[in-house]
Amino acid sequence: MxxxxxxxxxxxxxxxxxxxxxxxxxxxxxxxxxxxxxxxxxxxxxxxxxxxxxxxxxxxxxxxxxxxxxxxxxxxxxxxxxxxxxxxxxxxxxxxxxxxxxxxxxxxxxxxxxxxxxxxxxxxxxxxxxxxxxxxxxxxxxxxxxxxxxxxxxxxxxxxxxxxxxxxxxxxxxxxxxxxxxxxxxxxxxxxxxxxxxxxxxxxxxxxxxxxxxxxxxxxxxxxxxxxxxxxxxxxxxxxxxxxxxxxxxxxxxxxxxxxxxxxxxxxxxxxxxxxxxxxxxxxxxxxxxxxxxxxxxxxxxxxxxxxxxxxxxxxxxxxxxxxxxxxxxxxxxxxxxxxxxxxxxxxxxxxxxxxxxxIRPFAQIAGLRSGDSAVLLATFLLTVSVNLTVGVQAGFLLAVIMFLRKMSGKLVLQVKPAEKEDYLSGNVEPGSLFTSVKVSGPLFFGTVRAFELKLDQEIKKGPNALILRMKGLTALDAGGVAAMSEVLDKAALNGIRILLQGLPAEKRVLLSKSGLLEKIGKENVLK
Structure with a gap:
């Protein structure tokens, strides 16, 4: 002691x-x-x-x-x-x-x-x-x-x-x-x-x-x-x-x-x-x-x-x-x-x-927000009183997770535009080829992969020669995000489309390497 x-x-x-x-x-x-x-x-x-x-x-x-x-x-x-x-x-x-x-x-x-x-x-x-x-x-x-x-x-x-x-x-x-x-x-x-x-x-x-x-x-x-x-x-x-x-x-x-x-x-x-x-x-x-x-x-x-x-x-x-x-x-x-x-x-x-x-004061403050937090508060409170604490806490946590996922799903931003001049000058893109650039910003996790897959599926159907994914703004990546990237890579390969990654953060690069996806993409297709 x-x-x-x-x-x-x-x-x-x-x-x-x-x-x-x-x-x-x-x-x-x-x-x-x-x-x-x-x-x-x-x-x-x-x-x-x-x-x-x-x-x-x-x-x-x-x-x-x-x-x-x-x-x-x-x-x-x-x-x-x-x-x-x-x-x-x-x-x-x-x-x-x-x-x-x-x-x-x-x-x-x-x-x-x-x-x-x-x-x-x-x-x-x-x-x-x-x-x-x-x-x-x-x-x-x-x-x-x-x-x-x-x-x-x-x-x-x-x-x-x-x-x-x-x-x-x-x-x-x-x-x-x-x-x-x-x-x-x-x-x-x-x-x-x-x-x-x-x-x-x-x-x-x-x-x-x-x-x-x-x-x-x-x-x-x-x-x-x-x-x-x-x-x-x-x-x-x-x-x-x-x-x-x-x-x-x-x-x-x-x-x-x-x-x-x-x-x-x-x-x-x-x-x-x-x-x-x-x-x-x-x-x-x-x-x-x-x-x-x-x-x-x-x-x-x-x-x-x-x-x-x-x-x-x-x-x-x-x-x-x-x-x-x-x-x-x-x-x-x-x-x-x-x-x-x-x-x-x-x-x-x-x-x-x-x-x-x-x-009473924090309860009134959160309830007055009329937001997802208000719904979580009231659900937890009412179920704790009417059923029991176990059900109230479990339901509150589940609803809070759902609200969080909905909020986070809107944080993923995908901006599509033609390849930039420096891409042609660097030799990554052949002059005259049809090339699309997609800027990825925000988290790519199980709550946002659906939007990611749908957007890139649309671009793949347009039939470009290549897609470059600009990943510098990627804030989070989980196993669901890795799986979504793998799915996109497979669809692109079936359509003869080359996929390039540019600006991938170091910690995300480590995750892709461990999953084997980096090797699947090819080192020559991973750009700084």
Whole structure:
């Protein structure tokens, strides 16, 4: 650990800053860990275990100085879906598999590709997740009875409507009190741990003035054990791997995106790029493999807690270590008190988190463009809400690729004109021969080869003695482009037409040489 450059600023003078930051973040992480676990359909202590274990491992093994890892709101819809469809035990298997995927991603250096994720997709699924989290807490906010969590959004809404007659006004009072505390503290006293206070005050009010009249963690989950989590290896079978590989991959992909975005945000707040993306994925992978062994749920870098860590004066990853130790200390000493926390007090915390992560401003900006990005955004958002995150992200990516290909297909420009005077003077073209020049500008790849083939087919049918392709403006070439050039060469040969290449960029020349096409064309037909 001492050789880790992330700890290079840690010394006797600076360690106190990490201790203060770690305790501050721990105070914020405790209510969030419980709330995210409950919203994911599991017991609140599993969120605490995740905060402790994942937070410690990512701090020690990750790639950022300031990253705080733990359960996050982004995971709620996918984790809840797994719990409802497969059960808690299989959630542990999926979490372990996600950790393996993250390790593989780190070795393949997938972290370098984070900048290629379309912003419209990111904003769309984040907004969709926010809607799911917010509406998922309406039942607890209103104190509704008999509401069962459903796999699909519309069924959840029907459940709420079916139970709307069971509204508990004391639960509403509890929730409104907590919400008021959060809003007032975040606006007028931002350094005060608003979420913790928003749990304590409603809990005290409910315990003193109307005990036993609102649902609590104790009545719903039996309280939180005052002990360390027990080690247990998930039952990993081939059948479960086949069943769970897709949700596990989604967990890994979402975790990778959120953790790397969090690291980028941390670098921006800290004043310079220091995070190593692939090492961050390695740390996240190890954390997500180990956490399920102690009953924890999937974790990733938490942007809000990481920002709190930096604002609290963190210097090194030691603050993340302190956070984990502090949360473990609170678990062992004060767990029994958590059983008195009303579920209605947890609801406004999650609703506030959902509101903050919704990204209303960027959503409105992209939607207002009325472009391909707008279509990608809305498709991702609507499918994430109405079906699930997996379908939403896949559809968003597919639509983004289609939009990109359409945009790129218009970038290929083919200009046809007679051979120039210097061609005759150089001896490349015989005087009096019918010779056509085609200037190729832009990318020649699988998305543009059709236009390339059609245009050159037209010129070949005109029956010139030769075609010279001026390739100086060629910006990109892939296997599809090489195949298209080979197809054109074959058609020209059948018609007795000579093909010459002029100005071919060096890197494109290497690709043609490796493919064998350069030899097929003939070195005498490749001009400078």
């Amino acid at each position: 001492l050789k880790d450059v992330r700890f290079e600023l840690l010394n006797r003078k600076t360690v106190k800053h990490d201790i203060v930051a770690g305790v501050t973040v721990g105070i914020v992480a405790i209510p969030l860990g419980m709330a995210f676990a409950i919203a994911s359909g599991v017991k609140p202590e599993y969120g605490i275990y995740t905060t402790v274990i994942a937070g410690l491992l990512v701090a020690l093994l990750g790639g950022s100085r300031f990253q705080i890892a733990g359960p996050t709101g982004a995971f709620i819809p996918i984790l809840l879906g797994i719990v409802l469809q497969y059960g808690y035990e299989d959630l542990l298997v999926a979490g372990f598999m996600a950790g393996v995927f993250l390790l593989v991603m780190s070795f393949l250096k997938v972290g370098d590709l984070i900048h290629f994720v379309p912003r419209a997709v990111t904003v769309g699924f984040t907004a969709g997740i926010a809607v799911i989290i917010f509406t998922g807490q309406i039942g607890n906010f209103l104190g509704l009875e008999g509401v069962e969590q459903q796999e699909f959004f519309h069924r959840d809404m029907l459940e709420i409507l079916r139970s709307i007659g069971t509204v508990n006004l004391l639960s509403v009072l509890t929730a409104v009190t907590g919400l008021a505390v959060i809003v007032l503290l975040t606006r007028f006293a931002p350094k005060v741990p608003a979420f913790l206070i928003a749990l304590l005050i409603p809990t005290l009010i409910a315990s003193i003035f109307y005990p036993g009249q609102v649902a609590t963690i104790g009545t719903a989950y039996g309280g939180i054990p005052q002990k360390l989590p027990e080690f247990s290896f998930p039952q990993l079978t081939f059948q479960k791997v086949v069943e769970l590989w897709q949700p596990a991959l989604i967990i890994a992909a979402l975790g990778a995106i959120e953790s790397l975005l969090s690291a980028v945000v941390a670098d921006g707040m800290a004043g310079g790029p220091t995070a190593r993306s692939n090492r961050e994925l390695f740390g996240q992978g190890v954390a997500n493999m180990v956490t399920p062994l102690f009953g924890g749920i999937p974790a990733t870098g938490a942007i809000a807690r990481t920002a709190t860590n930096i604002r609290s004066g963190a210097v090194s990853p030691m603050s993340g270590v302190v956070q984990s130790v502090f949360v473990l200390f609170v678990l062992v000493l004060f767990a029994p008190f958590a059983s008195h926390v009303p579920l209605a007090a947890m609801a406004p915390i999650l609703m506030f988190v959902a509101w903050n992560m919704s990204g």
